[in-house]
Amino acid sequence: MASLRSDLAPDTLTVAAGRPPREHDAPVNAPIVLTTTYHETRAPQPGDRIYARGSNPTWDPFEEALGALEGAELPALVFSSGLGAAAAALSLVPGGGAVLMPRHAYAGSLGLAADLAAQGRFELRVVDVADTAAVLAELAALAGRFDAGQVMLWLESPTNPMLEVAELTVLTDAAHAAGAVVVADNTFNTPIVHRPLEAGVDVVLHSVTKWLAGHSDVVLGALVTSDAALRERLLAHRTLHGAIAGPFEVWLALRGLRTLALRMERSQGTALALAYRLAEHPAVRRVRYPGLPSDPGHERAASQFNGFGGIVSIELDDVATADALVAAVRLWLPATSLGGVESLVERRRRQPAEPLTVPEALVRLSVGIENPDDLWEDLDQALRRAAGGEVLPELTASRASREAGQLS
């Protein structure tokens, strides 16, 4: 791959990183390489590709681009899924160690950690990650019971779907002082909004499935670190456990990454506008979005992040109203997942694995890149129908404001 200046802005890196070298007649895009094996004309040497469970040239440009975007000194590692990446990250905890996780981390990450804990691999503790004092107390208690290198602090900020915001630098510093390794799931923010490695985090995790790939058509994961020894271990885990990505999926993810900055700008702009309107909506009991000044995570998000992301969670009066909302949308798609160009809506507790502390009537909105007024109009009519009211004449107001160029 061609090397790039590391001081380029993230939106430039999304486009420029991971390109083939500038040679006459070379393609501007990396090819998809479909092979299981490589010619061997001498004895294998370190760095040789050898076999495609260990290495595929199609992974390289994506890994280089994501590493550069996260501000890492090393290329990322792409995995078959976000949870495949999570399994590799958790493998860094030595047997008999401990993992401290947000109680509202992504349910799949919690489920995986709980499964490993049930098998006796490590002790799992969960904490309210927005409660800095509680996390510090847990870390101190673990430091008293475990040796340095035995504990992992798992961060997710904002959390999925409660959108709680952690004090990343404070928690990371405390974890390091306690001899813990720190992993941060940066799926919600993406490196456009925040780069956890700059806060001192050791390993960044992505469900590439979401915003990075951005089109709801590939399942992939990634880990990013600047620590060569950790990267070696994660790479060894990927190869030995076979959690590898298909070349076509990775090629699609790199293609999606090229527009990440534009998509995030659009999604988070619309998310903020919708959050303000939802906060005023009579059918909505509570809006969770760190971009709202009234949100408990607002100050932290404003000081740490370069934006507030494209996910908004709303709480309705009861489960029936929440289900009715999901059933009543016509433009928003009722589906799980998030981070694609299309807007999705889901009552999270429909998923049996969701933590019971997530309110039953909480609906997560993944804001896509459609026209913001169309999104609002659909949400508004669905909310009104869900709340049992008539479809009121004000429904036409947002279209009128769009025509007048007044989109908020």
Ligand SMILES: Cc1ncc(COP(=O)(O)O)c(C=O)c1O
């Ligand atoms: C925050 C977060 N992390 C990790 C994952 C797991 O990623 P994947 O579905 O690609 O395995 C998800 C999936 O929803 C997620 O939302």
